Amino acid sequence: MEFNKHIALAACEAPLRTSTKLRKMLADESKVPLACPGVYDGLSTRIALSCEFPVLYLTGAGISASRTGMADLGLTTMTEMAQTAALVCNLNPDVPVIVDADTGYGGTLNVSRTVKEYIRAGVAAFHLEDQVVNKKCGHLEGKEVVALDEYISRIRAAVKTREQLGSDIVVIARTDALAVTGFDDALTRLKAAVAAGADVAFMEAIKSKDEARKLCEIFNPMGVPVMYGMVQGSQAARISVSEAKQMGLSIIVYAGMCLAPTMRAVKQALMAFKENGDCEFYDDGKSSPKEFFKTFGLEDLQRFDTQVKRETAKVLKDSAESV
Ligand SMILES: C[C@](O)(C(=O)O)[C@H](CC(=O)O)C(=O)O
Numbered sequence: 001m002e003f004n005k006h007i008a009l010a011a012c013e014a015p016l017r018t019s020t021k022l023r024k025m026l027a028d029e030s031k032v033p034l035a036c037p038g039v040y041d042g043l044s045t046r047i048a049l050s051c052e053f054p055v056l057y058l059t060g061a062g063i064s065a066s067r068t069g070m071a072d073l074g075l076t077t078m079t080e081m082a083q084t085a086a087l088v089c090n091l092n093p094d095v096p097v098i099v100d101a102d103t104g105y106g107g108t109l110n111v112s113r114t115v116k117e118y119i120r121a122g123v124a125a126f127h128l129e130d131q132v133v134n135k136k137c138g139h140l141e142g143k144e145v146v147a148l149d150e151y152i153s154r155i156r157a158a159v160k161t162r163e164q165l166g167s168d169i170v171v172i173a174r175t176d177a178l179a180v181t182g183f184d185d186a187l188t189r190l191k192a193a194v195a196a197g198a199d200v201a202f203m204e205a206i207k208s209k210d211e212a213r214k215l216c217e218i219f220n221p222m223g224v225p226v227m228y229g230m231v232q233g234s235q236a237a238r239i240s241v242s243e244a245k246q247m248g249l250s251i252i253v254y255a256g257m258c259l260a261p262t263m264r265a266v267k268q269a270l271m272a273f274k275e276n277g278d279c280e281f282y283d284d285g286k287s288s289p290k291e292f293f294k295t296f297g298l299e300d301l302q303r304f305d306t307q308v309k310r311e312t313a314k315v316l317k318d319s320a321e322s323v
Pocket of ligand 1: 038058059060061062072100136137138139204229231255256
């Protein structure tokens with residue numbers, strides 16, 4: 001049978017899903033801990049990609065600040081999160097992105113919908129927590145958590161949805177109970193979440209290295225990777241990447257890695273401009289628009305445009321000659 005050349009598709013090998021890639025990385029002793037800088041939009045993602053980090057973290061706090069202009073108090077919607085996730089994950093579809101899923105944005109049906117949207121967006125992993133609605137940043141005071149059964153129903157809804165969709169997206173169980181009901185209860189919650197099918201354990205806002213070490217001693221023999229959240233200026237125990245390796249941590253996310261310097265640098269530039277009435281050239285004119293856009297795909301985009309124009313001219317010429 002002869003295929004019409006206009007509809008024949010080039011055979012192409014399916015690329016490895018980023019969730020599968022992340023699972024392989026987590027299983028590879030030489031790759032862990034994965035130190036993941038927090039990004040929150042196209043600009044921060046492009047910059048982090050240009051620095052060649054193998055895995056990125058999409059911070060809910062950052063999306064809250066950049067998309068809603070609000071503090072991290074549970075105001076961001078699932079749609080805003082999933083849209084930002086799709087943008088960030090697709091700027092380089094080879095790089096796994098770990099995404100904040102907060103409380104799952106409602107009951108078990110909402111959790112399920114969130115997971116479906118995240119899978120479609122190309123998310124490699126997400127974390128789901130046990131705070132009440134409205135949640136708040138894990139490093140603020142006055143947090144509240146839901147009862148164990150409600151938390152586990154969120155995790156179960158996520159795991160079941162993943163199974164139904166034949167996806168291997170990584171489910172990270174986060175508990176905020178440490179600051180509310182203490183270490184033992186937080187541990188019970190994480191163990192129950194793992195029993196419900198979660199892949200990774202994440203105890204939020206750990207203040208002592210001993211607690212981080214203890215978690216690794218408990219979960220690592222069970223084959224469960226442990227994630228750690230490091231936020232500059234918070235009370236989280238400051239653990240370097242080499243210490244994390246010794247302890248047995250598998251993932252460290254740095255939620256404020258792009259957010260905090262952006263805030264500082266932009267404010268500084270604005271205040272300097274306000275005072276001097278002249279814009280400063282920080283790097284001797286190296287920041288020309290062309291240089292700037294190079295980080296944002298300028299060359300690839302222009303090459304594509306030129307090729308399409310050339311091919312269009314050829315198609316028109318050939319078709320005119322064949323008439
Ligand atoms: C990890 C976190 O959920 C995030 O949104 O990135 C936040 C970080 C922050 O608010 O700085 C958190 O609750 O720790």
